[in-house]
Amino acid sequence: MGFQPLEKGKPKHRKGLWSPEEDNKLRNYILKQGHGCWSSVPIKAGLQRNGKSCRLRWINYLRPGLKKGMFTKQEEETILTLHNMLGNKWSQIAQHLPGRTDNEIKNFWHSYLKKRGAKDKKMESHKQIHSASTSSDTMDSSPSLERLATQGTHNINFTKEAINQGLMPKLLFAEWLSVDHVNGGNSSNSYDSLTLRNGFDQNPTFQEASMQHCLSEGPFGEGEYHNSVPNISATEMFNSQLKFGNQMVANGFIQCIAGVDLSSNFSLSNDAMYV
DNA sequence: AAGACCATCAACCGCCGGAGT
DNA sequence: CACTCCGGCGGTTGATGGTCT
Known part of the structure; x- marks a missing residue:
């Protein structure tokens, strides 16, 4: 380049x-x-x-709180489901994926489409060969969009209306952190082992560390939140987010971030902040 | 080992809508 | 109402690194 x-x-x-x-x-x-x-x-x-x-x-x-690395299975399924409902509304989809950006999701989708296109081709030729036999056992092993949308593979039961009306919660990056932990992201980043180079690092580790430090002492302490969301469903997430929002307001959450005065002019409106 | 091919990702571009004047 | 400015969004491109031949 x-x-x-x-x-x-x-x-x-x-x-x-x-x-x-x-x-x-x-x-x-x-x-x-x-x-x-x-x-x-x-x-x-x-x-x-x-x-x-x-x-x-x-x-x-x-931006603080961004998740890096591969999409988890759950994230993939969420993307598929939401895309099925919303279409190419990447920013809207991103609002429901903690720490992911619309660009990331868009890229994922395009590579996914390529993969699926190749798979479909394969399936097509396979079908032609086995056209006489029953089709059920030749179904794609990956979750179909329709199935995902209707079954809600991991309890995604929010409706299109809810999403369109903005009833779906946006997320705090504190939650991204938690989800990251749940999903086995950089969960090895314990606060003690962090390196705070120059105050910041290339990854959001610095913020995560600060957040974790805040959270461990606040209402989002390890016991209360971090350990409470294995295999979290969308509904549970929704509820916890509501709780989160209230707690945030009640406890001056913003001031807690990194000890930096972010509250003055720090726009979190597009940063998955629940308001 | 080297070139071709492919997948991924970062970034740009153009358009649109809202706010301000 | 028209115009301008700005932020946001989605589509697309191009660089890079990995894999294959």
């Missing part, structure tokens, strides 16, 4: 991959000042990017 050389004279916005220095600048700026108006962020943060690029970088990569 490489970076496009900056044009002489005219201040042109830089494109391409972000360097670690740029990441640091953006992260530090937003954590300290909040993003405010995105178009002014690059200027104030000393970046030669446009506002859009900064926003995207923050949302998709730098």
Whole structure:
């Protein structure tokens, strides 16, 4: 890829991959000042990017609480189910997947489509060969969209209406942390073993650590929440989220985050914050 | 070992809608 | 009402790394 050389004279916005220095600048700026108006962020943060690029970088990569790595089985099924209901509404789907971005989900879906396309082709030829025999035993072993939507493979019983009306809860990244633990994400990241390089790291470990530290002392302590959600259903999740929302408000949750004054200008509206 | 091919992911682009003037 | 600005969204592209031949 490489970076496009900056044009002489005219201040042109830089494109391409972000360097670690740029990441640091953006992260530090937003954590300290909040993003405010995105178009002014690059200027104030000393970046030669446009506002859009900064926003995207923050949302998709730098934002605290983001989950990295493979999608879990449950996440995959949730995506399939929600996509079946909502279509290509990636941002809406992302709101129900803790720590995942719309971009990530979109990418997943496209690769999934490719896989499925290949599988379908295979199935088609297989069917033709065995057209005389019963079809039931040739069913795809992966969950069909219809089945997922109707059965709710892991108790997903929310309705399209509920989703469309915004009745589905959005998530706190504190919950992302918990879900991550449940799903065997980076659960080995105990607080003690964390390295807080330069205050922040490339991954959300720093925030997770801080969150965990907060949570362990607060109403979301290990016993109460972290250990209570194995094989959590959507309904349970929903309920716990409602509880979470109330607790958050009641306990000044925001101030708890990382000891940084994020509350002043820190927009969490798109950060799966339940409001 | 090297080139071709493929999958994944980060980032850009263009469009749309809402808010402000 | 028209215009501009901005943020958000979805589609698409291009780079990169891994696998295959």
